[in-house]
Amino acid sequence: MTKHPHPSPMAFVKETSTAIDLHLVNAEDLESWTDMQPRRVRAWLDSLGFRAKPGETVLVPDGDGAFALAAIGRGSLRDRARQRFCMGGARSKLPAHTYRLHHTLAAQELEEEALGWCLAGYSFRRFRQSDPADHAKLIAPVHLETHRIEAIAAGEALTRDLINTPASHMGPEELEAAFSDLATKHRAAVSVTLGDDLLHQNLPLIHAVGRASNRSPRLLDMRWGKSGPRLTLVGKGVCFDTGGLNLKPGASMGLMKKDMGGAATVMGLAHMIMAQGWQVQLRVLVPAVENSVSGNAMRPGDILNSRKGLSVEVNNTDAEGRLVLADALTLADEESPDMLICMATLTGAARVAMGPDIAPFFTHDADLARALMQASAQVRDPLWQLPLHPAYDTLIEPGIADLDNAPSGGMAGAITAALFLNRFVEATPRFAHFDIYGHQPSAAPARPKGGAGQGARALFAALPDVLAL
Template sequence: MSQTLSRLVREAADAVPITCVTRESWPGIEAALPAPQAAYARATDFSPKAGCLALLPDAEGRVAAVLFGLGDDADPLLAGKLPGLLPPGTYRFSPTQNSVVQGSELRGSDVQNSDGQGSELRGFDVQGATLAWLLGSYRFGRYRAAGTERPALAVSESVDAEAVTRIAEAVARGRDLVNTPANDLGPAEIEAAIRAVADRHGAAVTVVTGEDLARDFPLVHVVGASSPRAPRLIDLTWGPVDAPRVTLVGKGVAFDTGGLDIKPSSAMLLMKKDMGGSAAALAAAEMVMGSGLNLRLRLIIPAVENAVSGTAFRPGDVIRSRAGLTVEIGNTDAEGRLILADALALADAEKPDLLIDFATLTGAARTALGPDLPAFFTEDEALAQSVAEAGVAVADPVWRLPLHKPYASLLDSKIADLNNVSGGPFAGAITAALFLRRFAPATRAHVHFDLYGWNPSTKPGRPEGGEVQTARLVHALLARRYPRA
């Protein structure tokens, strides 16, 4: 297991039991406790509100049991708080939940046992809680010494530890990429991360650079030409060639200065995360390959750095894209949609059954929905419902915004087929999505995710820092559509 995560072990006789309680169940659980422990819980003001914790001692003063409150409407990832609250040791979720725990709605849709059913224990989804535990135990430790020892979790045979670990490790590796500063993560390092995943799963990788990139992917080339770190188009394929085709595209801007339309310093502070779309796409791809889903997977990542130099592209330039459409550059800080345009044109030529792109694209989406709720766009109504349902099921939520076609006129250019920005303050996320749709006209089943890619503060299962939003959602969606053969 990744060193960034807590350990999972199989059942341990000395593991400390964690009993999760709700307001409804607490009176019965309290009455069943040994008198000293019940008194201790009362003396320390334990209550079943969400996230409340009590460490119950034995006669020698050691931790004998843990009470953990779920509240009335608990966060599905609430168990992700536990690794940060508990002292070092080995713990387990109690197998005697007294039929009380109904707080977690993270069912078996995210991680499944071999029979396809989530592991539930009298209403308590122990498999989902195990995943939440791992997600919450993540620490980014590349640049400083490890902190205190983290608690371990003992799991029974009812938990598919391999599946849970596979998902958690894919998330952790994606978070590591987003958290790594740009001096240590450029286009070449993004390529290396993709190759490492490909090697683990027997996938093929091709990379386009140099003159070939300038000829075949001119928008990717022109955005990355300002940096001494060469831009590239990375193309991974995996799975049977005759299986349904699913293509994932991720924005891989290793750092975004804004180009000649340079950002203010305050807006540049988190721009190492502008490759968050590529990290989310790679994490989702790793989950798909690890799960052995019955599909033909393609992962396309345009990887660049948007720097400032004498070779930078300029406002007012007109570039002919891979698709043949000419694009007037209204703002060099709207570079993500440019590199995605060429990548989507490549994907669209194959007419995949499903095309999904991931991008930290617009501040407008964050203004509308905040950092925790990525926007998504699609013209396919049934697909939109499936995406929303998958997000709820695995606590990876999203919200649909409209592809309002009349707004496409905001991208009109007087000298080219279209401009890369609208030039006005309205509907920035929608116009960006409409821009992208111009480059995948043959693919009806297309979902565009506009992500933030960052947790501004720590929440259960979501430590502060880089986040691969929608990766677990997409894995769950694809697992339902293309189950393992």
């Protein structure tokens, strides 16, 4: 795996006299834009029937056989509300030349299109022998914070690479290596609690979930930054989830290499933050395990103790993510950071409610929720708040133990999982849990089928104001 991925080398380049003019055209502006072009250009566009549909791309030749200009459609207002990253979707349709952008976009629209351009350069090539195709390059648009855009894109590329890597090559040890690579790049400190040391360090739930695998469970702990607000990110790192003794059906197991998507996403977000040099005291915690089947696997009906002291009845060994997160969240909460964020591919119930594109989040903090929803709309990283409904607390209280990891009945599964995690956070004033999918089921502009980050861009946009940076 590439240690420090970039979605596409040289996505942005410096000014050159050989660049081809590239126009972004909204459908409602098509007539006025066409009227401003030379007659031969108008005739060419008319002959091709160019209507500026989303991602529609046309190249106009000059009189010498070269390209006079290129145009990419962005569709109507309705189209643009339904589809992100038109420019990214068109990048692969352009010959691998250098382009100079012409547009009438507002700053936020330009940032989105430029990010899509970068993201469209991503492909997962670890197991391919062929060389990657050349990509079109873009002269850095004036006033665009290209370093910031590239940091976001590189963070997303890291997330995608980690999720796309199969469990044969991305177990707890390999996830630790990627975690350490990220820390080395940004001169962060890392500590690892491994195997039976988890018991000695009072992290029993992480040990219980991972002990059945011959790939030792571990807790990864990164610290970066010496001043500013204390921000802690916790990501679920279940590198493969068989379901344990409550074995998943084969069809449900096919995507379980992505069950470390929470870890991958917080690592991508951490890269964005560190690359931009935020004045924060950043901590990243990843419980890295494989939920396997063997003679010493945890069993349905087992009672487990947690770091916090709460006992947990295991009524389904396939509800393991909340167990490993419980110990990690307790450890994080002991420092009472200014902000605690948890990200996990946690429940199928969240997908039933929201589909693959929208990530629900849970928080008691109304100001934080408002900031996240505003940022979500601003950067078009879809989120939606679901309630930590206190009346459902009884569903996670089995009677025989303090908590139940898998309430019967199947109702409100995403909410009961969030309520379970919420029991392990008491001292931190601001806490949010994200139940993400981490996978793009079919290709979309700048989002190939496969691993995908969710929520990181919205957090990256919201946190500076929330933390008063």
